Amino acid sequence: MFDAHVHIIDPRFPLIENEGYLPKPYTIANYRKRMARFDVDAGAVVSGSFQGTDSGFLRAALAELGPGWVGVITLHPDATDEEILDLDRAGVRALRFNLKRAAGDIVALTMQALRAHELAGWHVELYIDGSMLGSLEPVISKLPALSIDHMGMSDECLPYLLNLVDRGAKVKASGFGRVAMDVGVALRRIHAVNPEALMFGSDLPGTRAGRPFRDRDIELIADAVGADAYRVFEDNARALYRLPVKVRPAHQEPPTLRLNRRDLPKLAPGDTLPLPVIDK
Numbered sequence: 001m002f003d004a005h006v007h008i009i010d011p012r013f014p015l016i017e018n019e020g021y022l023p024k025p026y027t028i029a030n031y032r033k034r035m036a037r038f039d040v041d042a043g044a045v046v047s048g049s050f051q052g053t054d055s056g057f058l059r060a061a062l063a064e065l066g067p068g069w070v071g072v073i074t075l076h077p078d079a080t081d082e083e084i085l086d087l088d089r090a091g092v093r094a095l096r097f098n099l100k101r102a103a104g105d106i107v108a109l110t111m112q113a114l115r116a117h118e119l120a121g122w123h124v125e126l127y128i129d130g131s132m133l134g135s136l137e138p139v140i141s142k143l144p145a146l147s148i149d150h151m152g153m154s155d156e157c158l159p160y161l162l163n164l165v166d167r168g169a170k171v172k173a174s175g176f177g178r179v180a181m182d183v184g185v186a187l188r189r190i191h192a193v194n195p196e197a198l199m200f201g202s203d204l205p206g207t208r209a210g211r212p213f214r215d216r217d218i219e220l221i222a223d224a225v226g227a228d229a230y231r232v233f234e235d236n237a238r239a240l241y242r243l244p245v246k247v248r249p250a251h252q253e254p255p256t257l258r259l260n261r262r263d264l265p266k267l268a269p270g271d272t273l274p275l276p277v278i279d280k
Contacts, residue, residue, distance in 0.1 A: 001038055001039050001040045001041070001042075001202070001233050001234060002040075002041075002042045002043055002044075002068075002198070002233065002234050002238060003040050003042075003043035003044070003197070003200065003202050003235040004043060004044045004172055004174070004199040004200060004201040004237040004241075005044060005046055005149065005172050005174040005175070005201025005203050006031060006043050006044065006045050006046065006201070006202060006203075006204055007023075007026065007045070007046055007048050007203075007204065007205060007207065008023070008026060008027065008028060008031065008045050008061045008122065009023050009024070009025050009026040009050075009051075009057075009059065009102070009205070010050070010057045010060060010061065011025040011027075012028060012057075012060070013051075013054060013056050013057035013060070014053045014054060015051065016049075016050055016051070017050070017128035018049040018050045021050065021207075022050060023048070023050055023205070023207045023251060024205075026204070026205040028064055028065060030059060030205070031205075033272075034204060035202065035204070037215070038218070040242075041068055042067075042068030042069055042238070043065075043068075043069055043070075043094070043237075044069070044070050044071070044072055044093070044094075044201075044237070044241060045058060045061045045062065045065070045070070045072070046071075046072040046096060047071075047072060047073045047074045047096055047127070048207065049098050050207075050265045051074070052074065052116060053073075053074050053075060053076040053079075053263075055073060055087060055090075055092075056112075058071045058073055058090075058092065059071075059090050059119060062090060062091040063090075063091075068243065069091065070091050070092065070093040070094075071090070071091050071092040071093065071094075071095075072092070072093070072094040072095070072096045072125050073087060073095065073096060074095070074096050074097075074206070075095055075112060075116070075177070076167075077108060077112065077148075078121075079112075081119055082182065083117070084115070084116055084119050084120055085123075087117060087120075088119075088120040090124070092122070093121075093122060093123075093241045094122050094123050094124065094125050094129065094147070094241070094244060095112065095113055095116055095122055095123075095124050095125065096125045096126075097109050097113075097125070097126050097127070097128075098126060098127045099126065099127065099128045099129070099132060099136075099165055100127045100128055100129050100153075106136060106139055107139075107217030110139060110142065110143065111279050113143055113144075114143075114144065117144045117145060118278070122134075122144030122145075123143075123144070123146060123147060123170075123240060123241065124143050124145065124146050125146075125147045125148075125149060125172075126140065126146065126147070126148050126149060127149040127150070128148070128149075128152070128153070129153055129156030130152050130153040130155075130156045130158075130180075131154070131156060131157070133148075133152055133157040133160045133161060134157065134159075134160045137160045137163065137164065137172060139169060140164065141163075141164060145168075145240075146164065146168075146169045147169065147170040147171065147172060147199070147240060148164065148169060148170070148171050148172065148176030149172050149174065149175065150159060150172060150174050150178050150179055150203070151171055151172070151173065151174075151175075151179060151181065151183070151186050151187075152171070153175075153178065153179050153180065153181075154179065154180040154181055155169070155180065155182070155186070156182040158181070158186060158189065161190070162189060162190065162193050165190055165193045165194050165197045166193050166194065168194075168197045169179060170196075170197050170198075170199055170236065170240050171190050171197050171198055171199070172198075172199050172200075172201045173198045173199060173200050173201065173221050173232060174189060174200070174201030174202065175201070175203040175206075175209060176202040176211075176213075176214075176217050176220070177203075177206060177209035177210040177211035177212060177213075178203075178209045178210060179202050181263045183220060184189060184223070184224055186219060187220070187221060187225065188224045188225075191224060191225050191228065191232075195228050195231060195280075196231065196236050196239070197236065198221075198231075198232045198236060199232065199237040199240065200218075200221060200226065200232050200233045200237070202217075212276075218233075221233075230248070260276065
């Protein structure tokens with residue numbers, strides 16, 4: 001499984017208060033423990049608003065997580081071409097524009113995105129309130145490669161989001177505790193427009209979300225996309241982040257998620273049936 005949206009909050013690196021908020025530490029060990037029941041072997045570590053343009057935590061996280069993991073960074077406006085290329089060598093594969101938590105000059109950001117794409121093939125990941133998506137769609141649609149965080153956040157933005165999906169934009173099936181929308185309906189509509197659009201993300205640890213990731217979010221996604229689950233949980237993200245796509249035989253069904261015995265539902269005594277008596 002590829003987790004396309006993870007925040008690592010390493011206390012060894014500086015944090016910046018954002019809107020009066022500072023998150024608690026959330027380490028790689030915390031993440032691995034939380035996702036132990038799932039076969040996550042790759043993913044994307046995403047820079048949060050409270051990490052500013054610092055790249056130290058991201059470099060450290062990617063080095064520890066190893067092959068298959070990539071980074072998404074908020075880049076300083078004055079970053080040089082060599083800095084972008086150096087970050088690319090460290091495993092960074094995308095820019096993040098956080099217009100939900102901070103104001104930004106969309107023209108300057110667009111120019112930065114075009115430069116990073118030309119230099120290193122990076123795409124843009126956009127965290128934006130649904131109410132803004134419609135007004136910015138004419139500019140956003142000119143970006144060479146784009147992913148939208150948390151399904152655009154609200155039902156209000158869905159028509160604009162679907163237009164972008166039809167033009168090739170990717171969408172993170174993540175942050176279900178942040179959104180104001182019928183998640184199941186939104187997933188189905190996005191998937192119907194382009195089966196290569198949706199990418200699963202846990203959004204752990206879920207800072208400032210109404211609720212963090214729940215295991216049953218996996219089932220919600222799987223129910224919405226049916227036999228294309230392997231795309232949403234693996235292949236779509238690997239293609240966007242320019243990683244090798246796992247080859248599976250044509251007859252092979254999507255892999256079943258591992259389930260530990262302790263996670264099986266417990267039956268009440270009255271729910272069990274005795275074995276029948278067989279006369280010899």
